[in-house]
Amino acid sequence: MSQQDTESTYDNNLPLPTSSLTSSYLDMPCQKCGNGNGKQLNQSLLRVWLLAAVLIPTAVLSHFLVYRSQPSSKFDGDIITSSFDTPIKIAIIGAGSGGTSAAYYLQKYSNSSYEITIFERSEWIGGRSMSVDIHGVEVELGASIFVDANKILMNAVEEFDLEVESFGGDDDTGFGIWDGKKFAYILKDFGFYSKLKFLYHFGLSSIRKVEKKRSQIVNTFLNDYYKTGFPYECLCNKNSLTEVTSITGSQLLEDLEVSLEYQQFIESLTRVNYAQNIDQIHALGTMVTMSTDGAKSVVGGNRQIFEKWVESSKATLHLSTTVDIIDKLDYGFSSGYNITYHSSLHPDVLKTLEFDRVIIAAPLNQSQILINVDLPPQLVDNVPEYVTLYVTIVSSPNSLKTGKYFNTTLDVPQSILTTKSCSDFTSLNQINHDPETGEYIYKLFSLKPLEETILNEIFVTYSMRIDKVWLSYPYLKPLVDLNEAHFSYSVPFEIHDELWYCNLMESFISTMETSALSGANVAALIAARDGARPETLVVP
Ligand SMILES: Cc1cc2nc3c(=O)[nH]c(=O)nc-3n(C[C@H](O)[C@H](O)[C@H](O)COP(=O)(O)OP(=O)(O)OC[C@H]3O[C@@H](n4cnc5c(N)ncnc54)[C@H](O)[C@@H]3O)c2cc1C
Numbered sequence: 001m002s003q004q005d006t007e008s009t010y011d012n013n014l015p016l017p018t019s020s021l022t023s024s025y026l027d028m029p030c031q032k033c034g035n036g037n038g039k040q041l042n043q044s045l046l047r048v049w050l051l052a053a054v055l056i057p058t059a060v061l062s063h064f065l066v067y068r069s070q071p072s073s074k075f076d077g078d079i080i081t082s083s084f085d086t087p088i089k090i091a092i093i094g095a096g097s098g099g100t101s102a103a104y105y106l107q108k109y110s111n112s113s114y115e116i117t118i119f120e121r122s123e124w125i126g127g128r129s130m131s132v133d134i135h136g137v138e139v140e141l142g143a144s145i146f147v148d149a150n151k152i153l154m155n156a157v158e159e160f161d162l163e164v165e166s167f168g169g170d171d172d173t174g175f176g177i178w179d180g181k182k183f184a185y186i187l188k189d190f191g192f193y194s195k196l197k198f199l200y201h202f203g204l205s206s207i208r209k210v211e212k213k214r215s216q217i218v219n220t221f222l223n224d225y226y227k228t229g230f231p232y233e234c235l236c237n238k239n240s241l242t243e244v245t246s247i248t249g250s251q252l253l254e255d256l257e258v259s260l261e262y263q264q265f266i267e268s269l270t271r272v273n274y275a276q277n278i279d280q281i282h283a284l285g286t287m288v289t290m291s292t293d294g295a296k297s298v299v300g301g302n303r304q305i306f307e308k309w310v311e312s313s314k315a316t317l318h319l320s321t322t323v324d325i326i327d328k329l330d331y332g333f334s335s336g337y338n339i340t341y342h343s344s345l346h347p348d349v350l351k352t353l354e355f356d357r358v359i360i361a362a363p364l365n366q367s368q369i370l371i372n373v374d375l376p377p378q379l380v381d382n383v384p385e386y387v388t389l390y391v392t393i394v395s396s397p398n399s400l401k402t403g404k405y406f407n408t409t410l411d412v413p414q415s416i417l418t419t420k421s422c423s424d425f426t427s428l429n430q431i432n433h434d435p436e437t438g439e440y441i442y443k444l445f446s447l448k449p450l451e452e453t454i455l456n457e458i459f460v461t462y463s464m465r466i467d468k469v470w471l472s473y474p475y476l477k478p479l480v481d482l483n484e485a486h487f488s489y490s491v492p493f494e495i496h497d498e499l500w501y502c503n504l505m506e507s508f509i510s511t512m513e514t515s516a517l518s519g520a521n522v523a524a525l526i527a528a529r530d531g532a533r534p535e536t537l538v539v540p
């Protein structure tokens with residue numbers, strides 16, 4: 001097929017993710033919010049309204065207040081109710097792993113007592129976990145895998161009876177490390193002899209030392225953030241891991257006297273997982289990329305976990321709806337927030353809804369919300385920068401042997417990692433081969449858009465190309481020292497009175513699981529305030 005025949009889509013033209021949800025569940029936002037509660041306000045009108053609310057004496061408003069829910073609450077048996085026996089209204093901004101987990105755990109911890117509304121800017125549930133159907137194969141464009149240690153996701157898979165497939169568990173396919181000119185290392189398969197060769201090449205002692213450190217860190221993490229002291233007001237309650245966020249991966253590996261070959265292998269993993277080299281990323285991020293035991297994904301797309309959490313929470317969901325402004329309401333003896341938002345169908349029409357509590361479950365700088373309250377200085381001073389990552393999916397009739405790019409007579413591995421000297425891409429994976437059509441599907445990650453010439457050199461021809469650009473994950477930079485680490489991690493999850501922020505954990509580590517954990521943590525803090533029994537506030 002010639003280049004002109006090539007079908008190309010770019011970001012906004014992506015095929016919509018396949019959804020297992022019913023159409024009524026995916027009702028467009030305006031239909032849902034046009035129930036009399038929504039007010040069409042522009043920003044200046046909103047401010048006039050707010051001013052009026054402050055000036056009009058509380059007594060005048062008291063009649064109205066009886067009919068709205070209040071943040072003050074009581075614990076009545078298993079059910080949390082507000083002081084007026086109406087459900088407490090909670091807005092969640094963002095339907096990614098963090099927001100949907102917050103919705104699910106809020107209801108779990110309160111026996112479904114809250115009235116939850118989720119606002120989601122995109123057309124799908126899942127945020128950075130998103131998949132598309134290509135020739136009948138569901139291909140993840142964002143977060144692809146989770147592992148056995150990801151207890152919250154594993155628990156969801158079990159509860160909702162979702163089918164999983166293991167990732168890279170095929171003994172027949174190995175991997176290679178490409179340095180931009182040649183393969184620095186190739187492992188043909190994961191058979192017995194290949195594994196022996198792997199141990200010999202990278203050094204058994206290096207592998208053992210890294211594994212010991214890795215399992216120590218994972219166990220500390222599981223103990224500190226899942227078991228003891230859950231829920232926690234801020235990450236700083238647990239200082240045990242700040243040390244490994246204050247040094248780079250390189251520093252840790254050098255301290256452990258790990259062989260240079262094994263350092264290069266580990267770097268190929270930090271590059272595929274976080275698009276960062278080991279002298280850039282902190283040691284915690286480095287060790288997390290080594291935690292691949294039981295790597296798996298949900299058949300049909302990981303986002304199904306998050307769809308199930310929304311469904312189970314019975315939240316009202318507004319897709320394609322962007323929250324623009326958060327304003328605090330203060331009636332003296334009660335408070336709350338006005339959420340001003342617009343639908344992508346009617347970008348000029350602003351609407352406002354009132355909530356008792358608000359959870360922001362999206363990276364603050366990406367959410368572009370005007371938040372009209374003071375935020376903790378540690379948060380404002382430490383806004384993390386996110387890696388711009390280009391994901392390119394290619395469907396081609398050719399295997400990787402065909403093109404001249406790899407310039408080798410050897411079999412080209414189906415999974416290609418890279419060293420820092422490779423600037424074209426950070427990883428290339430064959431994710432499917434359909435023997436009937438002969439088509440191969442490949443996924444490439446890169447730090448810049450992949451040029452046509454490179455794709456032609458690799459694949460010769462291709463029948464489809466899909467591009468997706470993400471602000472993927474933060475640069476996991478080591479903090480200068482322990483003092484800076486303590487300062488950064490002292491941001492409370494409640495960033496203002498009854499305003500909560502889930503994405504604090506992301507500069508610590510960014511995964512679907514840790515976002516889900518943050519969501520559960522915020523849910524538990526809220527339920528605890530409403531009187532839920534401490535022993536019920538647990539994560540798997
Ligand atoms: C290419 C890629 C590969 C990855 N691979 C993995 C992996 O293999 N395993 C893994 O565990 N993690 C992986 N990650 C990281 C993982 O995707 C994230 O850590 C995790 O999904 C973050 O979830 P979240 O809910 O915190 O944020 P998000 O998923 O970003 O969700 C936030 C949501 O908020 C919405 N939003 C933002 N602003 C507004 C607004 N103003 N109004 C309304 N809605 C708003 C956004 O549209 C978004 O849907 C990967 C990420 C990328 C990009």
